Amino acid sequence: MVLSLTSVTIVETGHTPEEEAYVKICRKVLRKWNLKSNSVIQFKIGSCSSEVLVQSADLIPGGIQIPKKLLETFTLPEPDGRYLAKYTAKNNTILVGPVIGLLTDFEINENKEPNFRSIHAFCEELHHGIAETGGFFYVFSLQGFSETGIQGYYHKDGKWIAGNFPLPDVIYNRIHSRKLEYHKIFLSFYKCINSLKIPFFNDRFLPKWEVYNLLLQEDFIHPYLPETKIFSNENLVNMISQHDTVFVKPVHGSQGRRILKISKEDEIFNIQSSLTSMTDKFIKKESPEAVYDHLKQIINNKIYIVQQGISLTSFHSRTMDFRVLCHKNFQELWEVTSLVARISGEKQFVSNIARGGEIMKPLAALSHIFPRDTAREIISLMKELSIEIAGILSSKSAGLTGELGVDIGVDKAGNLWLIEVNSKPSKNFEEPEKKIRPSARSIIKYCTKLAFEALSE
Amino acid sequence: MRKRYLIEISDSNQTTVYCPPSLLEGRNIKKLTFGSQSIEVNFIPHPERKEKFVFGKKVAEMIYFPDYKIPLHVFIENQTLFIGPLVGIFTAGFTPFSIRPIGERSLFFSKLLSVKQMVGALPFMFGEQHIDWDRGLIKGFFYHENGWEIHEIPFPNVIYDRLPNRKTENNSILRKVKERLQNDYLIPWYNPGFFNKLDVFNGLIQDRTVREYLPETQAFSSVSQVRELLARHSHVYLKPINGSLGLGIHQIIFDEQDAAYYCRYCDSDGVNRLRKFATLDGLFNTVFGSKRLNSILVQQGISLIKNEQRKIDFRVHTNKDDKGFWKVTAIAAKIAGPGSVTTHLKNGGVIKTPEEIFPPAESRDLCKSLSEAALLLSRSLEKNMAGIIGEIGFDLGVGRDGKVWLFEANSKPGRSIFSHPELKGFDLLTRKLSIAFAIYLTEQAIYYPEEIFK
Structure with a gap:
């Protein structure tokens, strides 16, 4: 990865006074960072930082042993596990992270597990992905947020468990309700994280009218705009x-x-x-x-x-459109992570799955209507166009944007039409082939990039 | 500022052209010319004295004028009124698919053609197969509100060369087409070809004003030549003379402490490698084996400024504007990927604006010295290289002492820096100028043909 991060595993120790005095770091990692044994260094996880004495040790690859007492000051409920780390000579600091917070709206019920609604399964997917690549993940709502710490939920042994967390290194906005983003509780949250300089991405729903007008400024997009x-x-x-x-x-x-x-x-x-x-x-x-x-x-x-209205091609007389999921990579370039055809439910004229549609592989769907080589060209253009659109919207609108869902229709002549761009794209259209899908991996990478960039400042 | 005029097409079948009255004052204009097509018409001042042109569809048909309702430029010489310019963008690699006529470059070309309204020109794209030599017409690809459209139009006033690679440039059919359009039809042709890296250095080294920017650069001849260079410079680069995208670049470092040679490169699997050798011969035998090293150059390595231990170089884009003056149109910093020999994106490189990396004052100074170098180099290259050059992409480095160095000059610079969100505005600027330069060239070709075709 671009930030030259090192995979580390944090292990708790501190049973003897000798162990308590040091943070022990795997020899190889210490060498990579050009650090000497017995140096005094700032050690930072999430928003908590402490001065420590590091010592080189023969540990598992990437191992970092931290005394129990010190670990407790980092206020993460399950601090041991995999993380990514980096040493910055400028601040003489070892940065460990990323601590990723997902903001959404859900009901809090003392006795029951929370339900994150349409992104519930996606949150689990993010948890597993982050556990694998390194980092800590929790979900919180505006009610659980305060300037000093956050009440939210983290995933453990297949369950979402309530906990108190330090402020995250990066926040991914998945608020379901447009209304809530205009509420004063959201606005004061927004102000607060801005002053704390916590990167916050996909900071709002994009109004259709604004999307249209931003794209209208680019002449070459006009043929694709109804x-x-x-x-x-x-x-x-x-x-x-x-x-x-x-x-x-x-x-x-x-x-x-x-x-x-x-x-x-x-x-x-x-x-x-x-x-x-x-x-x-x-x-x-x-x-x-x-x-x-x-x-x-x-x-x-x-x-x-x-x-x-565009006479879109249909699939067995059911309306068909395409969802192109785009993500920004660590080089700040947009990439297509998923492309599916969405077929509407019978007698529906909108193809949203929420209204009873289904998904198909795009080439299979288009090959029903066009020759296969034409279908391939349509798919290629769809991807290229989506990347352009994502690039235009993210550079022309304020705030950080890490993912966009671009909905495109195809008319009977094979021309493409932009239907909609969604800054909170549904996670239910991607093909569920893998346990952790490309879009989740992209989000994790983007979070990691933003987190370490902000931490290195 | 040149004036631009709106052209309205009426239903009339007459060969009368209503003309902005100011243009007719004291002039006797007899001919209307669009691209290579010229007809005799009757010019009369616009009846309501409006500053626009109105002519019938008959006239439009006769000069093959596509009606895009955009204000165009006008040039008058020898009783002839030229409207346009009609700018042909010459390329290769067309597909039969109307939504994506030029494959993966289709959106790039649609962006390039979309500046027509802003610039006041009619650009179109064409290939060798679209030329009808007998009738003197071209089936040109235009891009408008409904997407790609094909119109039959006359030969253009000027041609902008956007052949995609050296292979198509060396294609004998395409070379003949190019020669014929330039020599027989006297159409000015800009950005004629990819630079040969060695020619660039050999040309520039003659010029005192830019010599200081040039690292020592030689055609590769032998291992002992490299050894000799390494005695003077801590590291050197080996580059294919006609390479692009950073392919095949090797860095060779001599480490005095352990008396070892290191070679850093990207192997055939795309993996960044750093290998250590006891001798330089061993390095060459292992890394290059039996590969012929005949079109390779050796270049002095420079200790570049860094960002978090990763080296930085700069892409500085220059364009000639509609007055024929060189302008710096974009400056991007490129940070090398970890362990990568180059700063190319595909090797994990990252593009940033100088302001994102450096404090404001430092960034300002850097941009100033980079701009100064790029402008001097542009003027010098223009003098030393064949053909009309309208844009250049420079790969410049800045040493730790602040000195600017030229690594490469690209006559057909890639567009990858413009995918960076902060550089999107410069994307538009370079597109605009690359077409606006055609206005200048058209004007030159009409008023001072001897200057262009000397």
Whole structure:
């Protein structure tokens, strides 16, 4: 890895007074760091730091023995285990980490294990990945956060256990609710971690309208952007006279909720809603103005956008789109970690799995419609385009972005269309072939990079 | 500032061109020219005295003018009015797929072509197979709001060479096409070819103003030559004269303390290696074996400034602008991957802006001396190398004493530095200037042809 980190294993000792005096470090590691036995060094895990006397010893490769009493001051509940470490001559400090905190919203129930909702399994995956590469991982909510320490949950023996933790080296934001990110409790948390200089990535949901406008600044992206306007009488009427189908979506929506589809057939306008609970699922109107009046009631003064509908290719008459998961690597370059075709549930016009869809390998899905070599080109362009889009959005928006889910559709001519970009992409679309999937590995690497960069400052 | 004019196409079948009145004052213009296509038309001032052109679709068809509704430049000479410029970007490697016509380089070209509105030119991409010599037309690839479009257009005013590699440059068919377009059609051709690394040094060493930037560089001749160089410099580099992307680069270090030779390189499996040898002959026998070392150069190694024990060098990009002046368009620091012989990304290198690595004052001083060197080197290379050069990517190093060194000059610099989030803005600047330079060249070719074709 770029930061030249060393894998270390922390072991507790301190049964004799002699053992208590030193932090013993595997000979090879000490040599790698150009350190001499009996030097005095700052030793730092997470936000806790202590001055120690190091001694070279014949230990397991990467072994670091720390006296029990000292280890307790680091306030991690299970401090022994695998970590990554680095020595910086500038500060004469051995940095051990990363301590990674995942912020999300969940209910706290004294007697029960917490449920992190749609990312519950993903949190376990992150835990296992971090345990393997080195580091400590916990999950917390805004309620558990304070400037001096955090109450949250860590994973042990297959269970999530409550604990008190030091502040993390890096925070991964997986708050489920857009609303919560505007709440004052979030804003004061945000201010606090900024002043503490703790890297915080994917700091917010990206509003669709903002995404569209940022991408619009790049001329070469235009062919992939469906025409999009803010919902208003004039814009709606213009759009439905120009296009056969338009979608009306909330600016702050996610997971395909509350999307309306208006399609024109022989001058009759059909309005269809993604809300299955709506009794009047299909509505017919005879003029654009009537459509507007009807939608206005549903929208109820919230901010919505109107978007050109694209005749996307379908799979056995089920809507199909593609989710390209992109991650920033340690070189700050965007990479595609996963690409799947998403097939909507029957009679659904949004293909979100949350609404009953399923996933497929992209080449298999596209080869149903296009010749195989064309399908390959489409997939390549999809990846290249997603990397460009991720790059543009992350460099044009404030804050750190480490992952983005780019949703792309393909029309019947084989042209690509950007549907949406999600800064909190669902983890349920990646193929579950491996225990720790590439996207989890990428997140761990990115966390590690951010953590050690911040620690080395 | 040159003026740009909007061109409107009407439904008319007449060969009348409504012209900005100011352009007709005191002039007798008879011909309208777009690229290589020229027709006689009737110029009359715009009836509402607007500063724009309006002509019928008939005229547009006759000059093969694609209607992109962007303001273009105008040049007037010898009773002829030129609109454009029409800029051909010559490349190879086309695919039959309309969404990705040039394979993995498609998005790069779409970005390059997307500056047309900002710059006021009509750039298109073409290959040898798209030229219709008999009719004097080209099927050009344009990029617009709906993606890739093919239009038949005249031969361009200038050609920007974006052949992807040395192999295509040496292809005999492509070489003939290039010669024909330059010599028979007198089309100025810029960024003609990949530099030969040794020619670069041999050219620059003649120039007093840049000599101080050049590390000692020689064509490889023998092991004893390397030994002799190692006696003067603590380490040397061996590089393929026509290599790129850092492939095949070896660093040889002589360690006086243990009287041993070290060789650092990236092996055929992509693994960074550092191997120790008792003798230099042993090193050459083991590392190079029976490989022929005939197009290799040997270069004095420089002790570079470092960041956390990893060496740093710089990519400094220069472009000629629309006035024909050299400009520094990007400076990026490249940090070598751990144990890597080069700072290339694929060897684990990391790109940063100088401001990310150095304190503000130091970063400012560094950028100042790097810019100064890059501009002097650009002007010198332009004089010493064949063809019209519009952009150069320099690999520069800064020694621990602050002295700037030239390692390499690339006439077709890669774009990898621009993937860094902080350098995206410079990406746009270099794209803009590489097309804007075509405006300058077009102007030169129209007004001072003897200067270009001397």
